Amino acid sequence: MPEVESIACQECGQLHRYHAIAPGKTANCSRCGAVLYRNRPGMLDSVLALTLAGLTLFVLTNVFPLLGLRAQGAEQELHLLGASLAFWDQGYPVVAGLIVLNIIVFPVFELLTLLMVVLTIRYRWKPSMAIFLFRWMREFKPWGMLEVFMLGVLVAVVKLGDLATLIVGAAFWSFAGLILTMTAATALLDPFSVWRALEKNND
Amino acid sequence: MIKHKALLQCRVCGCLSHAPTQLKRFEVMHCPRCGARVKLAQQSTSVEVTWALLIAAAILYIPANLLPIMSVYMLGAGQPDTIITGVYHLLEAGQWPLALIVFVASIVVPLLKLFTLSFLLISIQRRSRWRQYDRMRLYRITEYVGRWSMVDVFVIAILTGLVQFGNLARVDANLGSLSFAAVVVLTMFAARTLDEHLIWDIAQQEEAQA
Numbered sequence: 446m447p448e449v450e451s452i453a454c455q456e457c458g459q460l461h462r463y464h465a466i467a468p469g470k471t472a473n474c475s476r477c478g479a480v481l482y483r484n485r486p487g488m489l490d491s492v493l494a495l496t497l498a499g500l501t502l503f504v505l506t507n508v509f510p511l512l513g514l515r516a517q518g519a520e521q522e523l524h525l526l527g528a529s530l531a532f533w534d535q536g537y538p539v540v541a542g543l544i545v546l547n548i549i550v551f552p553v554f555e556l557l558t559l560l561m562v563v564l565t566i567r568y569r570w571k572p573s574m575a576i577f578l579f580r581w582m583r584e585f586k587p588w589g590m591l592e593v594f595m596l597g598v599l600v601a602v603v604k605l606g607d608l609a610t611l612i613v614g615a616a617f618w619s620f621a622g623l624i625l626t627m628t629a630a631t632a633l634l635d636p637f638s639v640w641r642a643l644e645k646n647n648d
Numbered sequence: 649m650i651k652h653k654a655l656l657q658c659r660v661c662g663c664l665s666h667a668p669t670q671l672k673r674f675e676v677m678h679c680p681r682c683g684a685r686v687k688l689a690q691q692s693t694s695v696e697v698t699w700a701l702l703i704a705a706a707i708l709y710i711p712a713n714l715l716p717i718m719s720v721y722m723l724g725a726g727q728p729d730t731i732i733t734g735v736y737h738l739l740e741a742g743q744w745p746l747a748l749i750v751f752v753a754s755i756v757v758p759l760l761k762l763f764t765l766s767f768l769l770i771s772i773q774r775r776s777r778w779r780q781y782d783r784m785r786l787y788r789i790t791e792y793v794g795r796w797s798m799v800d801v802f803v804i805a806i807l808t809g810l811v812q813f814g815n816l817a818r819v820d821a822n823l824g825s826l827s828f829a830a831v832v833v834l835t836m837f838a839a840r841t842l843d844e845h846l847i848w849d850i851a852q853q854e855e856a857q858a
């Protein structure tokens with residue numbers, strides 16, 4: 446480890462020297478203004494709470510029906526998994542797989558990774574597993590599309606509005622809550638602090 | 649100033665590491681901290697790969713818009729919808745905010761993405777130093793906005809999954825949705841493979857030489 450720690454801006458590559466900042470403060474890039482790192486007291490505890498809430502909400506979202514439809518005496522329910530696999534029944538397994546990844550696999554992977562990372566830093570476990578998971582979580586991040594799916598649900602709800610009686614299921618609300626908790630966890634977590642902490646665990 | 653030339657930055661975790669003095673053509677370097685692949689500037693194929701993905705996406709954009717993406721059958725009779733006619737039906741029903749969302753997400757965003765990424769690639773290839781900060785912002789916005797194009801595929805998934813009342817009402821997915829999903833995925837990969845640091849690196853190389 447060098448005496449002076451050099452860090453580069455993730456956005457533009459400008460080099461900076463790391464120095465400690467006061468709690469609650471943010472260090473920005475001198476060239477492009479991007480956030481370099483933050484000092485957030487209690488960040489790990491908040492992320493842990495949000496992750497546990499997120500996992501609970503995810504289970505609820507999958508157990509209850511997302512939407513229900515009633516038309517001329519017949520009734521139909523849709524679960525999250527059913528929506529993911531709808532393309533499968535239509536003979537498009539690739540698109541079905543893509544949707545399963547986007548709204549089930551990647552969000553769960555992200556939640557479990559956050560849990561693992563926070564616990565590893567907190568209890569000073571060996572960091573190799575957490576480093577591996579956190580790396581892939583960062584790489585897969587754009588492929589988790591919960592909020593895009595939510596917009597899709599809203600469009601579908603309006604489209605069906607005058608066709609039949611629509612029942613908004615319990616999973617709809619837990620799904621909305623899941624999106625909020627995951628967005629909050631992402632906004633709170635400072636990747637620079639996480640990498641630094643994981644690296645220190647190794648020493 | 650800190651010496652710059654020999655330092656490499658990992659795109660995933662931001663860790664800086666020293667470039668090896670010698671690296672064979674197909675040798676791969678891994679980030680010492682997170683293990684992701686780190687590419688040397690001279691072995692970067694970012695521009696070529698991004699072009700290939702963009703061209704593939706542009707070709708698929710045509711069937712994605714011309715082929716029907718889903719069919720709605722009511723009492724056995726129904727018509728297949730392309731993206732445009734789907735937007736039109738929403739407008740007809742008086743749902744203009746949703747029509748606007750779907751139109752922007754499904755038609756404008758993919759098209760803008762194809763154009764902005766091509767523009768950024770050309771500016772990088774011409775070693776342009778024009779408004780680097782704005783071009784980087786443009787890249788960030790393009791990268792972020794692209795995933796929202798997926799919304800129409802999700803709508804089809806929800807409708808086909810939900811509306812199955814035998815002969816009464818049925819929604820089927822059509823081939824256009826496959827091309828459309830492919831366009832979204834390809835443009836997302838294109839945005840990922842484009843190394844946005846190239847926008848800055850060119851000016852830096854020239855400053856170093858001067």
Ligand SMILES: [Zn+2]
Binds near residue numbers: 455456458459476477
């Ligand atoms: Zn910067």
